[in-house]
Amino acid sequence: MTGDGTQRFGVLTEMSGFLLSLAQAHVYRLDEALDTLEGLTTAQLSVLTVIHENPGIRHGEVAEMLMIKLAYMTKLLKGFEASGWVERRSDPADRRAIHLSLTPAGQGVVERTLPVLLAHDAARPNGLTPREMGQMKRLLAKYLELPVTEQP
Amino acid sequence: MTGDGTQRFGVLTEMSGFLLSLAQAHVYRLDEALDTLEGLTTAQLSVLTVIHENPGIRHGEVAEMLMIKLAYMTKLLKGFEASGWVERRSDPADRRAIHLSLTPAGQGVVERTLPVLLAHDAARPNGLTPREMGQMKRLLAKYLELPVTEQP
DNA sequence: TATTGTTATACTCTATAACTATA
């Protein structure tokens, strides 16, 4: 690389969409080195975590929370079911709806891998101080209008 | 949707990687409604903008700045060349290297579409006050260790 | 030997639309 470090992003650095996209690419690139998640992608682990946190949640609710297409959720869940991690049962009151929950095996996967990802996330290199990182996470959660987690 | 709004993200909201990923999905979803970019994706417009800001920049340098795979850059640039937007010329001093610049047509595209995306970005709905948005953008740029833009 | 860029393949995820079955 012969770059002299003077490249300009121009007005791109004023655009939240661009910055978020690049930050996501940065995270994604570093997370690809993470080989300790038992073959799961971070997206897959997010789905399992949401089911873990909300046993009985509906198929479509998970998709909405994580902004995943319903069509792709079907594919993901099919894989999880084949792995024996997720159970689906239809709602007797509305037989279109499907409620999801983790099997003991699925809970085991989440309980083993989530702490690994959490530690990795906390240690991922970036240009912020710990205080600034806390600030950024709060702003991102507010940006997304996420429900406040009241964790003791 | 029968959700009662009590779904929990659990520890996911503590993870910068998850928050960035979800924020990016949020942006992406809303940007898909943007049909005024002359058929460009935001990623493609980013590439054109970087070439616009750095005439003569090398192929690989653009890829590194935008965290795009070199192999995919080749594909993108082939399309841009076919559209008559980008010119490639090889470096006489290092005949492996390829320097990029916009044609007048390419400059026209950037000058028409970039302001549209900029306005769209500024108006994109989110949970932050304008002051918080400024803060978030500053933190994201620092997170990414982007060169400071000294725009007058 | 290392670097720049090209080509090809497989994979993840998205967009879209047609479809079934319920409500």
Place this chain on the structure above:
DNA sequence: TATAGTTATAGAGTATAACAATA
């Protein structure tokens, strides 16, 4: 008629690796 989920197809973008040309 509208909603929950399924299936299939096309496309964007990534990872990977083999390759050619040049340094």
